[in-house]
Amino acid sequence: MGEVISSPLPFLVVLAPLIVAAAAPMLGRWPNAREGVSIAGALATLGLVAALLPDALEGKAATASLVELSPGIEVTLRADAAGMLFALLASFLWVLAAVYSIGYMRGLEEQKQSRFYAAFALSVGAALGVAFAANLLTFVLFYELLTLFTYPLVVHRETPEAVRAGRKYLAYTLTGGLALIGAAAWLAMLGVDASFRAGGFLGEQRWWTDGQLWALFFLLVGGVGVKAAVMPMHSWLPAAMVAPTPVSALLHAVAVVKAGVFGMVRVLIFVFGADLLRDMGAWQVIAAASGATLILASFLALRHDNLKRRLAYSTISHLSYIVLGVALLGPLALTGALLHMVGHGVTKITLFFCAGAIHVRTHRDQVSGMAGIGRQMPITMGAFALASLSMVGIPPFILFTSKWYLGWGAAEVGQQAFLILYMVSGVLSAAYLFPIVIRAFGERSPAFPRFGEADARMVVPIASGE
Amino acid sequence: MIWQLEMALYALLLAAAVLALWTRDLIAAVATLTIYSFLAATLMALMGAVDVALTEIALGAGVTGVLFIGAVSLMKRRSVD
Amino acid sequence: MEHLPILIPLPLLAASLVVPLAGLWAPRAVFPLSVAAIALSAAMSALALAEVVAEGEALRYTLGGWAPPIGIEYVVDHVSAFVAAVITSVALMVVVAARRAAAREAAGRRGLFYALVLLLLAGLTGMVVTGDLFNVFVFMEISSLAAYALVSLGGRAGMFAAYRYLILGTVGGSFYLLGVAFLYFTTGTLNIADTARLLAETEPNISVAVGAAFIFAGLGVKMALIPLHLWLPDAYTFAPSSVNSLIAPIMTKVGAYVMVRMFLSVFPEGYLTEEVPVSQALIALGLAGSVYGAYAAMGQRDLRRMLAYSSVSQLGLLAVGIGIATPLGLAAALLHVMNHALMKGALFLVAMSMRMGAGVSDVRMLAGVGRRMPVTSSVFAVGAVAMVGIPPTAGFFSKWYLSIAAIDEGLWFVLAVVLASSLLSAVYLFRVIERLYLAPAPVIAGGADDGSESDAAASAQDGGVRESPLDVTLPMALLALAAIVLGVLNVVVMERVLEPGL
Amino acid sequence: MRLFALALALGTATLFIAASVDLPDRGDPDAPASNYVAPYYVEHVEEDIGVENVVSAVLADYRSYDTLGETVVIFTAGLAVLLALARRERHE
Amino acid sequence: MEEVAARFPFWMIGALLGVGVWGMLGKRSLVKKLIGLNIFQSAIILFFIVGSMHTGATVPILWHGQHNPHAEDFVNPLPHVLMLTAIVVSVAITAVALAFMVRLHRAFGDLDEERILDELRR
Amino acid sequence: MSERHESALLHFMVRAVMTPAIMLYGLYVLVHGELSPGGGFQAGAILAAGLILSWLTLGRKSESSIFSRRTLIVVTVLGMVLYTGTGILAMLFGGDYLDYGAIPLEWLDYALPGELTRRQMGVFGIEIGVALAVFGTLSLAADYLTAPRSGDEEGEEQ
Incomplete structure (x- = not known):
């Protein structure tokens, strides 16, 4: 230092x-x-x-x-x-x-x-x-x-x-x-x-x-x-x-x-x-725990219909990305972990803000109740979609960078197994986030009042886009 | 001091103590307690502690006894154990 | 100020003579007189503490002009000055805050009430500053008698609690006296310093060992060590609020102080660990007490009873600190004496304030009081946080030093139990905080009617509940504030006061 | 409770009797208690105070502070009895 | 026999202590508890007095006009002083306890611990 | 002897013989405490016993008696003040607390016969204080304890 x-x-x-x-x-x-x-x-x-x-x-x-x-x-x-x-x-x-x-x-x-x-x-x-x-x-x-x-x-x-x-x-x-x-x-x-x-x-x-x-x-x-x-x-x-x-x-x-x-x-x-x-071999303990969390939490997220709950499990999963990255003990993985910490913070706050905005306007919390919501609240749901893309790790977004580093870091220390883990979990993220976006924009449902909340949520997605 | 006498006094003391706890008549128990105090005072006097003996008689036997009797006479005379 | 040591208990003693007469002829003078006396005593303790810290050595004072082994001496060293300052200042706060409660609870007997309060404090300070084993007994009995009488004010249940307290307390006092008898017959002296010198010279023998056992058993009753704690919950619950908020913070602490004194300056170093298993017993009972007390507190509905069991728990920790017996362990125990006095003083005052303001002491009835009584409730929150031991409150640091001292001795399980009992206390204290701040929520299950009943009570109270006046809340807030400030500044206390004294 | 009491009673008695083994015999002139502070009282009371009853002298002078405490105990007891039993003063 | 006589007081005092503790904690009647307390305390007092003795010594009161008294001629006065205090303390405690008892009797009509507890629980 | 006479005799015996005798003995014990067994505590207890005995035999008329409850409180406090005051006096004259040697009492030599040292005077003063306090307290305690129903019942509610 x-x-x-x-x-x-x-x-x-x-x-x-x-x-x-x-x-x-x-x-x-x-x-x-x-x-x-x-x-x-x-x-x-x-x-x-x-x-x-x-x-x-x-x-x-x-x-x-x-x-x-x-x-x-x-x-x-x-x-x-x-x-x-x-x-x-x-x-x-x-x-x-x-x-x-x-x-x-x-x-x-x-x-x-x-x-x-x-x-x-x-x-x-x-x-x-x-x-x-x-x-x-x-x-x-x-x-x-x-x-x-x-x-x-x-x-x-x-x-x-x-x-x-x-x-x-x-x-x-x-x-x-x-x-x-x-x-x-x-x-x-x-x-x-x-x-x-x-x-x-x-x-x-x-x-x-x-x-x-x-x-x-x-x-x-x-x-x-x-x-x-x-x-x-x-x-x-x-x-x-x-x-x-x-x-x-x-x-x-x-x-x-x-x-x-x-x-x-x-x-x-x-x-x-x-x-x-x-020397202790202790990193394996954390790596095992966080690796398991990574996958399990993703699966649990899939099962939840409540949006906030789904996001919560997503958080758990993504936190384990970071912990795993730290536990891998490689310089690249560490960089990835820190980046992921920042990126996840920015992205997750967007998602939550969107969830909150939906709640304020519509008092709906269930994913199944969000059909067509994107039409009513295009900016909100647009931001949500962007954040979801970032969460999954699609290239232009920050979480892609961090995942890249993380995966590379795992490979660097010779733990390809974790690289695969990261990829599987990315797919799972897509599986639990994209349906929301698709449903929001794709389906039609009873009309909502006009969308409202202004400034805050408009700033956030921009940050998320790096 | 004559040790036979002393032993006898001690034995009486113990007997008085047990009796005071044993009897269910509270007035009798209090009376036995007063006797216990007197015996203790006698022992103290025999051991050369005349001041303590005098105090034990005045306070321990006398005043305590009076207070006990005064209080117990306001209450039920018999105890459960 | 050569007379400083005697001036700590003397104002209290002198005032206790005037106050009952004032109660007969000039009732208005009773309260100011008492407070003035306590304040004077607190000032003298603080002065003595300052002087001891500045001089770096103990103040000795011969009573009656006779040198120690012949006469009685007062010894004010770091430790005793510290404890005296703590108990007098906490007592000052409590007595001021409890004025209204006392006026109601001892209506028509205020002169007697305050005289007994003063005697209680005189006894406690006397125990703290004395350097003579038998003198400790005499002043212990003064304070105990006053405490019995004060507890008996709490209606018929209080009277019964006082009677049991009297019996058990006297057993404790008598055991102490018996122990002193053994020490006296082996050494031939009653002076503490002299006893220490002579005990170091004598061969270890069973008389001294059993004497130590009796002394600690007696003090164990006074400080409510676990199987001997039976008097405490009832006495604290049924005593009137003005009394339990005075007794709870300081009474048991002085018992603990005398224990520390025994380790520190009566028995030779290592004696109580190696020759007699007093240390081990203290640690074992203390740990058991800290867990049992916290566990029992969880099941209580009455706020005061809950706090009483929490006292059992905290005193257990104190006993562990004493039992560890290293300078750090004793310092941790003494720091805990201070912290616990502050926290329990604040918490019992909260209980008093709630009984006055909301008319309840049942935890379940406290729903929504947080908004109506903001100061009282926040004092409770601070006290609770300190009791759980969350940094940077004072409660954290005594547990911190206690843990360090325990690990130092290789007593790992102590650390585990300390942490576990902290968690348990978090359970019962945060439950109350939930009740206070989170609107009438029938969370604590127990049937529908239970919930609706407390709801009804809460809404019915809403009109009547109001914050206590400033003279209640201010001392309370000061105590809570002190718990934080002294927590942050604990190093000052440790390095300037406790470490030189140990 | 009763068993506990019985155990405690027996424990106290046995502990005491066991401990008294190491005490000096009754009447032992070499007992430390009789040879350290006590002789001072007897031998100096005449010149120090001039009171013939040594117990009184010790009580009221050498250890007068204990006696003060003792009187305070009595006083406290008096106040306690008053507090428990006295009729409340109405005029307050 | 002399040996026994020298130790005998300690045994008896031990027994008295036991009886006292039993009375205080094992008896249900509040009066009996108090009696036990008195027994216990006077046993301690006796213990101190026994320890104050020594053979061939007498009451610690100087003869009138006696000069240079020998310490071994007199029993140890210090325990006597302490025990005066202890007696006074025990009387004080007894008085307070009796006062409580009178009030308890008025409130509960009984002095049995169990019954009072039952009454209180109701 | 008729009942009335009996009662009168009892009154006489107690009032004129027993109580004064006991009280006198108490005073003796107090005054001679320095020479023979006895002292403040015993004296106070004996004095109190005398008073209580007369109460027990004749019935208490504490309000009319010279020893009313209030008087007894004052007597107790007076005794305590005498004790603590002696101590404080010693402090004021430059000694330690209760150091009677520091109190200049030489002028008393002219008033009292014999050669009393300062310390003897101190001891005596203390003993009087103790006797008063013990007498007052014990009488009070006995008075309240033996009274059939002296308190009120206000305190009995929960």
């Missing part, structure tokens, strides 16, 4: 959403002001992240150290390359989501919008903290905060179903967080400097026994794997679909699962290091 420079910027990046969160409830009586603040905050955050970009491109990592959390362990925020990527993704998508939320929330006259905006901002702040966390304890801190701040969003509807989903969400993610805490405590006790370093810091210590390494591996990977929704730890994600669509977008694209995947990158590459994982 290149040069380290001291800068308050990473701290400000995390702080900005907090200010929004504080302001949102206070402005609860003036919705316009509240949402203005929300958008302004999102833009400001994006600006701050962008301000960090030049340094990051030069290989310098801006670092801000705050209070000491435990003797010798400080809360340190550092904007390194991987972190910047995630932070850019999150802050950019936040802007989109902020704009979109206005239409969605007002359109449905959702309750408690102030709480929604506040919690949303807090979640993004925590996700940015996860992105910039420079050591394991800081990472755990923000990871847990992310859980906590997203909980009000998941249960936003306050229906029994939402409450159940919220419980499930907490049960899964808190357990994962505790596993991380356990691992962090262990490392802290051993006096290991748990700052993330490319190549990993565990490999530096030569006195680990195999059993200890494996225990650490399961604690850490299990901890981040929950949020990354690797099977069998995935079931909170489809359940959380009851939340409003912007929340799903947050969960799937902006913050939560991406934090999990990003955590996977941190754990595998920056904690263990490729060499150590290869």
Whole structure:
């Protein structure tokens, strides 16, 4: 990791959403002001992240150290390359989501919008903290905060179903967080400097026994794997679909699962290091789990008629693309994984926004009920179609690039089996996404009111088209 | 001090303790407890602890006994066990 | 300020004499007098803490002018100053916040009520700062007697709970005294420092071992260690709100403090681990307690009872920290003393505030209170989050240090159990949060009529539920805030206060 | 509960009796308790305080703080009894 | 026999402690619990007093005008002081417990633990 | 002897003989606590026993008696104040808490016969405080405990 420079910027990046969160409830009586603040905050955050970009491109990592959390362990925020990527993704998508939320929330006259905006901002702040966390304890801190701040969003509807989903969400993610805490405590006790370093810091210590390494591996990977929704730890994600669509977008694209995947990158590459994982043979465990998830989730997606649920399983499947890419431990596969993380974020948010738009206008959630909808909402469904194409991995779109890298990476490390896996799953993606598009444009059905939602969804597809 | 006497006192003490818990008549139990206190005070005096013995008689036997009797006389006289 | 140590309990003691008279002739003066006394005591504790930290050594004070083994001394070192400062300041917050509740619950007996509160605190602070084994017993009995009396205010159920508490508490006190007897007959002294010196010289023998066992059994009752916790749930549930919010955060903590003191400065190092299996027993019982308490709390409907079982759980963790007995373990335990005092103080005040504002303490009836009582509910949320141990609240860090200390000793299962009990506490605490914030949702199954009943109750309440006044919410919010601020600044506490003292 | 109580009672008794094995015999003049602090009280009470009853001297002077605590215990008990039984003051 | 006499008090005190604990925890009647408590505490008091003895020593009260007293002539006064305190504590606790009991009797009309519990559950 | 006479005799015996005798013994125990067994606690208990005995035999007229409940509270607090106050006084004169040696009491030499040291005076003061407190508390406790129905029932509701 290149040069380290001291800068308050990473701290400000995390702080900005907090200010929004504080302001949102206070402005609860003036919705316009509240949402203005929300958008302004999102833009400001994006600006701050962008301000960090030049340094990051030069290989310098801006670092801000705050209070000491435990003797010798400080809360340190550092904007390194991987972190910047995630932070850019999150802050950019936040802007989109902020704009979109206005239409969605007002359109449905959702309750408690102030709480929604506040919690949303807090979640993004925590996700940015996860992105910039420079050591394991800081990472755990923000990871847990992310859980906590997203909980009000998941249960936003306050229906029994939402409450159940919220419980499930907490049960899964808190357990994962505790596993991380356990691992962090262990490392802290051993006096290991748990700052993330490319190549990993565990490999530096030569006195680990195999059993200890494996225990650490399961604690850490299990901890981040929950949020990354690797099977069998995935079931909170489809359940959380009851939340409003912007929340799903947050969960799937902006913050939560991406934090999990990003955590996977941190754990595998920056904690263990490729060499150590290869020595242990541990990568095979993840590769097997994520490979299985890849296919299984795709099949499950096929079976679901509820659009959001189908998209959720698609997310699970695509997350495993990334995890698998990381686990392959090749440089190409890693690049592909990171690209896929960004690309999937952008694409999936489009899909969700479209699903949300359909819901707002028509109150239909089932795929089978969407016949002919494309005629009524051409822009929405057009974007949906483009995003679907990208999801499947058709050339001009970003996900094609990332899949290309991933497949190439798999071949590079001599794992052609996974290359085939990627291709099969691409076909399956087509199988569960295209019928929606075809049905939407092809078939005719009772008339809908004219389509409505404006700005947000029009911006998104453009981004998706690379 | 004569150890035979001491042993006898201890035996009586134990007997009084068991009896106080055994009897179902609460007034009798309280009376036995007072006797227990007196016996304990005697033992203490024999062991040279005259101050403690005096206190035990005044407070332990006297006041406790009076308070017990006063309270128990307001209640049912018999206990279940 | 050479008199600093005695000035910690003395204001409380002196005020407790005036307050009952004030209750007879000038009822209006009762509350200000009591608060002033507690504030003075808290200020003195803080001052003592500052001085100890600055000087780096303990303040010693001979009572009656007689040097230690002959007379009684007060020792204010890092640990005791810390605990004294914590309990007095939490007590100050609670007493201020509980004014209205106390005015109702002890109507017409306010003088007696506040006198007993002051005596309770005097007893606890006295236990903390004393350097004499027997003096600990005397002040323990003062605080216990006051606690029994206060618990008995809670109607007939409270009276019965108080009676059982009295019996079990006295068993605890007497066991402690019996243990002290063994120590005294082996060493010939009652002074703590002196006992430590002499015990280090004596051959390990069974008298000392059993003495230690009796002492810890007695203290185990006082701090509600698991099979000895039977008094706690009833006492906390049926005591009036103004009382349980005072007793729950501080009472058991002082028992724990005395345990720490035993490890720290009475028994020679390693004695309680190698000669007597006290450490092992503490760890085993503590773990069992932390899981059992959390499990039992899950099944409770009454908020206060739930919090009481959660206390059992948290105290179990505390006992584990003490049992680990390394400096880090003891530091974790002491940090947990502080955290738990703050969190439980806040949570029981929430329960009080809800009983006042919403008229209920049944968890199922709390639906929708979150909107009506925003401050109270958010304090509950913060307290719950801290109790579960999510960073950066204070609760996280005591568990963090506890885990580190446990791993350090190779006690892996401790880590597992700590994490498991955190999860269990998340289950019952988030259930309440759901109730508070998420509108009347009959999620907790149990038949249709159950749900509709709570719905009806919720809609009926809607008109009556309102936020408590500022003098209730402010102290509560301060406690919750402290739980966060001290969590972030825990390193300051650890490095400046606890580590030099251990 | 009853079994638990019985076990606890027997346990206490046996533990105590087992532990007393290592205690000095009753009346042992070499017992540490009689040889460390106690002699000081007897030998210095005359010059220190001038009270002939050593117990009184220890009670009220050497360890007067304990006695204060003891009086406070009684006082607390008095207040507790009042709190439990006294008629409420109406004029408040 | 002398040997036995020297240890005998400890056995008896142990037995008394056991009886006291049984009374406190095993009896259902609240009065009996309190009696057990008194027995338990006075057993502890006796234990302290036994430990304060030594052979050939007498009551710790100096003869009038006596100078340079020898410590071995007097029994150890310290446990006596402690036990004065303990007796007072035990009386205080008894008084409070009795006050509770009077109130409990008024509220429940009974002093049997089980019946009170039944009543409370209803 | 008629019942009335019997009662009068009882009154006389208790009022004029027994109670004063017990009280006197209590005072003796208090004053001689420094020389012989006894002291504040015992004295207080004996004094209280005297009072309680007269109550038990003659029936309580606590409202009319000089020892009304309120008086007893005041007596108790007075005893406590005497004790703590002595301690605080010692602090004010520069000693430690309860360090009677620091209280200058020489002027008392002129008022009292014999040679009393400062410490003896302190001990005596304390013992009086203890006696008062114990007397007051125990009498109060006995008064309330033996009264058939002294409290009200307001507290009995759930």
